[in-house]
Amino acid sequence: MSETELQDWLYETSLHSELQQLGLITTLLELDNVAQEATLAEVTFDWQRLLFAASILAHSKKRLHREASLRIATGAMLLPTSDAVRDAAAVLFDKLSNRRSVVLAEQRGRLKPDLETRLGVALRLEDQRKQLENSILLEATGERLPVNEFQLEFWRAAGHERAWLSASAPTASGKTFLVLK
Incomplete structure (x- = not known):
């Protein structure tokens, strides 16, 4: 099995x-x-x-x-x-x-x-x-920020050189929080 x-x-x-x-x-x-x-x-x-x-x-x-x-x-x-x-x-x-x-x-x-x-x-x-x-490094402060799976994937995708990035996720998944960080 x-x-x-x-x-x-x-x-x-x-x-x-x-x-x-x-x-x-x-x-x-x-x-x-x-x-x-x-x-x-x-x-x-x-x-x-x-x-x-x-x-x-x-x-x-x-x-x-x-x-x-x-x-x-x-x-x-x-x-x-x-x-x-x-x-x-x-x-x-x-x-x-x-x-x-x-x-x-x-x-x-x-x-x-x-x-x-x-x-x-x-x-x-x-x-x-x-x-x-399950954390990301905030380069500006050196702080490690604990994140969920969605936030980690979003952060990694945002780290690449892109003209734009779109994300869709349920309420309370941490989209706004992550964008502000």
């Missing part, structure tokens, strides 16, 4: 019902005045299995796979889980070029500070590599 076939199988078959439940439960967390069904309160997740599958999906180029990985990381961070599960979710956020979610989780007390000190050597190196890969 190829990596792509494994990712398709995980998304379409193995994780299908859990992804639906995670989506429903995390959405309900954001809505006020909505009564949660008693059956949803009884739902439990095998976080070790889900996080392992999410780490495989995070390497996919398919948007649906990466969104599923993000949904798992979000659920692991927002639902009542252990510190180790939240640490793994933070690593997933970094793999998905979503450093802002890690910072936000720390600010909201969902993630203990200094994640790097709790990671093993190999994971710490991988985390540092991903942070460098």
Whole structure:
């Protein structure tokens, strides 16, 4: 089985019902005045299995796979889980070029500070590599700016000598922020 076939199988078959439940439960967390069904309160997740599958999906180029990985990381961070599960979710956020979610989780007390000190050597190196890969160097200040995948591609395209550049992306993807930088 190829990596792509494994990712398709995980998304379409193995994780299908859990992804639906995670989506429903995390959405309900954001809505006020909505009564949660008693059956949803009884739902439990095998976080070790889900996080392992999410780490495989995070390497996919398919948007649906990466969104599923993000949904798992979000659920692991927002639902009542252990510190180790939240640490793994933070690593997933970094793999998905979503450093802002890690910072936000720390600010909201969902993630203990200094994640790097709790990671093993190999994971710490991988985390540092991903942070460098997912950042751009602002030559004017020497600052490294963490960016998402869209912003990184946009920045690289803008760096080439071009008469003009056009970009289209969803709201809140960081277009204006990047142009201002």
